Amino acid sequence: MAASAAAAIASPLKCGLISSQGFSGSTRSFQWRKNEKRNVRKASRGVITAKIDLRPPPYSLDALEPHMSRETFEYHWGKHHRAYVDNLNKQIVGTELDTKTLEDIILLTYNKGDLLPPFNNAAQVWNHDFFWESMKPGGGGKPSGELLELINRDFGSFEGFVNEFKAAAATQFGSGWAWLVYKANRIDVGNAVNPRPSDEDKKLVVVKSPNAVNPLVWDYSPLLTIDVWEHAYYLDFQNRRPDYISTFMEKLVSWDAVNSRLEAAKARAAEREEEEERKKTEYEDNQADLDAREMYLESSDADDDSEAD
Numbered sequence: 001m002a003a004s005a006a007a008a009i010a011s012p013l014k015c016g017l018i019s020s021q022g023f024s025g026s027t028r029s030f031q032w033r034k035n036e037k038r039n040v041r042k043a044s045r046g047v048i049t050a051k052i053d054l055r056p057p058p059y060s061l062d063a064l065e066p067h068m069s070r071e072t073f074e075y076h077w078g079k080h081h082r083a084y085v086d087n088l089n090k091q092i093v094g095t096e097l098d099t100k101t102l103e104d105i106i107l108l109t110y111n112k113g114d115l116l117p118p119f120n121n122a123a124q125v126w127n128h129d130f131f132w133e134s135m136k137p138g139g140g141g142k143p144s145g146e147l148l149e150l151i152n153r154d155f156g157s158f159e160g161f162v163n164e165f166k167a168a169a170a171t172q173f174g175s176g177w178a179w180l181v182y183k184a185n186r187i188d189v190g191n192a193v194n195p196r197p198s199d200e201d202k203k204l205v206v207v208k209s210p211n212a213v214n215p216l217v218w219d220y221s222p223l224l225t226i227d228v229w230e231h232a233y234y235l236d237f238q239n240r241r242p243d244y245i246s247t248f249m250e251k252l253v254s255w256d257a258v259n260s261r262l263e264a265a266k267a268r269a270a271e272r273e274e275e276e277e278r279k280k281t282e283y284e285d286n287q288a289d290l291d292a293r294e295m296y297l298e299s300s301d302a303d304d305d306s307e308a309d
């Protein structure tokens with residue numbers, strides 16, 4: 001895969017809050033406030049506000065036929081995904097969120113699970129972008145290389161992973177999503193309680209999420225997703241969700257995309273580790289300086305006392 005294509009696939013993982021700051025701090029001070037007047041003032045000064053775009057799938061709308069029909073895409077992307085984008089833009093215009101990235105909007109409005117109004121539309125926009133890029137014409141089959149090695153390590157076998165992923169997608173009650181994620185840490189994040197705190201770090205995990213929730217809010221790195229809202233499969237499979245899930249796994253999954261995302265997730269985890277190590281060293285150096293200064297002051301005081309004697 002060309003580097004630019006790999007970067008494009010991995011791009012949904014790029015997030016200012018995640019990559020440079022983590023969650024803590026950024027979510028605590030945010031207050032949702034719709035302020036149309038502010039927007040009017042900004043517009044009158046000619047300031048351009050950020051706009052979330054409706055990104056097309058990275059293939060034509062009939063490219064996944066016969067497994068996912070053009071008609072499904074015309075509704076799913078052309079109407080549902082478009083509505084999430086349009087509604088989100090209406091919600092954030094004139095607010096503090098209109099200059100944020102989509103990922104930052106998701107994290108800020110998750111609000112520790114007490115969802116703020118734009119969360120559902122923002123997360124659904126991100127989820128659908130990610131879902132389209134999780135598939136490709138001629139997809140399916142089996143991954144290879146390090147991705148397959150990690151799948152074998154963390155699920156016992158590729159078949160073990162497929163069974164767990166299918167079960168998560170089939171048992172998500174009502175609307176939602178199933179995910180393969182790279183879980184880099186086990187600590188609770190500022191924004192949410194980690195749903196898998198006892199698992200090992202740096203491993204692949206399958207999770208499911210209701211409605212619009214996605215694993216970014218748990219500080220996990222998503223690698224693959226399937227949309228199990230009925231609008232994703234009803235035209236092609238009616239109520240046969242298990243058949244849709246099997247078709248997705250066998251004919252549609254883009255393992256190239258998953259591979260690129262895994263590389264990005266590992267790089268992000270390594271960057272964080274380096275940053276944490278740098279902060280720890282800086283703290284220890286500062287502490288050593290303080291200790292040395294205290295010892296110097298104490299010895300100076302002792303010298304003064306002995307001279308006075």
Ligand SMILES: [Fe+2]
Nearest residue numbers: 227229231232
């Ligand atoms: Fe959907």
